[in-house]
Amino acid sequence: MAPQIHWMLVLFAAIFTNNILLAYFLGMCSFLAVSKTLKTAYGLGLAVTFVTTATAIINYGIYYFFLNASTSIFGVDLTFIQYIIFIAVIAAFVQLVEMVIDKYSPTLYMALGIFLPLITVNCAILGTSVFMVIRKYTFIQAAGYGLGSGLGWFLAIVLIAGIRQQLRFANIPEPLKGVGITMIVTGLMAMAFLGFAGVANLG
Amino acid sequence: MSGPAKRLIEKGTLSDNPIVYQILGICSALAVTNRLENAFLMGLALMFVLAGSSGLVSLLRKVIPKRTRMIMEVLIIATFVIIVDLILKAYAWDAAKVMGAYVALIITNCIVMGRAEAFAIVNPVRLSLLDAFGNGIGYTWVLLVVALVREVLGTGKIVFTTLAQTEIMVFPAPLRAAMDGQFPLLLILPPGAFLVLGLLIWVVKASQGPEKEI
Numbered sequence: 001m002a003p004q005i006h007w008m009l010v011l012f013a014a015i016f017t018n019n020i021l022l023a024y025f026l027g028m029c030s031f032l033a034v035s036k037t038l039k040t041a042y043g044l045g046l047a048v049t050f051v052t053t054a055t056a057i058i059n060y061g062i063y064y065f066f067l068n069a070s071t072s073i074f075g076v077d078l079t080f081i082q083y084i085i086f087i088a089v090i091a092a093f094v095q096l097v098e099m100v101i102d103k104y105s106p107t108l109y110m111a112l113g114i115f116l117p118l119i120t121v122n123c124a125i126l127g128t129s130v131f132m133v134i135r136k137y138t139f140i141q142a143a144g145y146g147l148g149s150g151l152g153w154f155l156a157i158v159l160i161a162g163i164r165q166q167l168r169f170a171n172i173p174e175p176l177k178g179v180g181i182t183m184i185v186t187g188l189m190a191m192a193f194l195g196f197a198g199v200a201n202l203g
Numbered sequence: 204m205s206g207p208a209k210r211l212i213e214k215g216t217l218s219d220n221p222i223v224y225q226i227l228g229i230c231s232a233l234a235v236t237n238r239l240e241n242a243f244l245m246g247l248a249l250m251f252v253l254a255g256s257s258g259l260v261s262l263l264r265k266v267i268p269k270r271t272r273m274i275m276e277v278l279i280i281a282t283f284v285i286i287v288d289l290i291l292k293a294y295a296w297d298a299a300k301v302m303g304a305y306v307a308l309i310i311t312n313c314i315v316m317g318r319a320e321a322f323a324i325v326n327p328v329r330l331s332l333l334d335a336f337g338n339g340i341g342y343t344w345v346l347l348v349v350a351l352v353r354e355v356l357g358t359g360k361i362v363f364t365t366l367a368q369t370e371i372m373v374f375p376a377p378l379r380a381a382m383d384g385q386f387p388l389l390l391i392l393p394p395g396a397f398l399v400l401g402l403l404i405w406v407v408k409a410s411q412g413p414e415k416e417i
Binding site for chain 1: 220226227228229230231233235273274276280281284285288289297303304307308310311312313317389392393394395396398400401402404405408409
């Protein structure tokens with residue numbers, strides 16, 4: 001896309017106008033499964049934000065140093081294996097983070113611990129890396145995009161968790177309870193976020 | 204077809220549908236359903252990856268060490284996804300461009316991982332393939348229904364560009380003239396996906412009777 005976009009704008013757009021969950025539908029599985037209470041949603045949101053930002057930066061380096069023909073040190077086009085590499089990096093990074101947190105901060109591990117394995121298969125994270133390559137971001141834009149995607153997902157899951165806590169007392173038809181109503185509320189939320197459209201656009 | 208095989212297919216397509224009941228694979232169900240054709244291609248792609256990886260995981264289930272099984276499963280799935288991605292790029296370039304990222308994201312599509320982990324790793328090849336097939340059909344029909352509702356109501360026509368070169372006008376001409384080409388665009392935009400799928404889940408659950416909560 002346009003390589004001149006300022007990284008702050010990429011960050012802003014990734015949170016509001018091109019929200020990874022509300023506009024690109026990524027990370028729905030854990031979004032639906034872990035949004036029952038505000039506290040767990042908050043913990044998972046933090047973990048996802050951190051991992052998304054870090055893996056976007058690492059995958060950016062790997063893609064342009066080893067895979068992309070014109071900038072790689074091998075000079076060979078290896079982009080066809082990018083997906084395997086990306087998912088392996090994400091899995092390895094999550095494992096590493098888990099071990100580090102476990103060793104140095106048991107309290108944080110207790111808070112985040114159970115969410116970390118879930119993150120590996122959160123498509124918002126792989127999606128961020130894939131979009132970053134498709135849109136040909138520069139390094140600083142990619143970092144901004146990673147952070148923005150993570151924060152956007154964080155915002156969406158915390159908002160829906162707050163709404164779901166209140167929904168528990170609402171009178172909803174039995175078959176619509178749970179996923180059905182969550183999906184419809186998310187649709188209304190996505191509609192609200194459409195109000196940001198036009199402020200910035202990532203294409 | 205024998206009893207258990209039939210039950211596996213029935214479970215995957217309806218009573219334990221991956222999208223409606225297992226809540227797996229929602230991302231792509233929402234993302235590619237703004238056009239019927241893309242939904243169909245996505246369904247085919249997923250079915251291929253699902254059958255391939257379930258079959259292979261099942262074939263290797265006695266060889267794969269328990270501790271590294273997750274990584275093995277991801278690598279097997281990623282391999283099949285790359286094959287599909289390259290085939291789509293070769294034969295359906297326009298569709299591949301639109302769906303690009305979402306084809307790659309079949310890797311993290313929970314249906315594939317879920318079936319590998321929950322079924323294929325402990326069951327023989329034939330049953331795993333049937334299970335994959337049932338779930339693939341279950342996924343595809345939900346996608347097709349959502350896409351049909353969104354494209355028809357959102358644009359008033361069905362456009363084919365890859366499988367055929369044609370446009371089907373769904374509504375009769377007088378109605379189209381009366382509407383002046385104004386269809387609720389909202390259904391094509393992201394919120395429409397959430398609303399239509401939410402309502403579909405409601406309809407299916409209501410027709411199937413009470414079921415477990417996630």
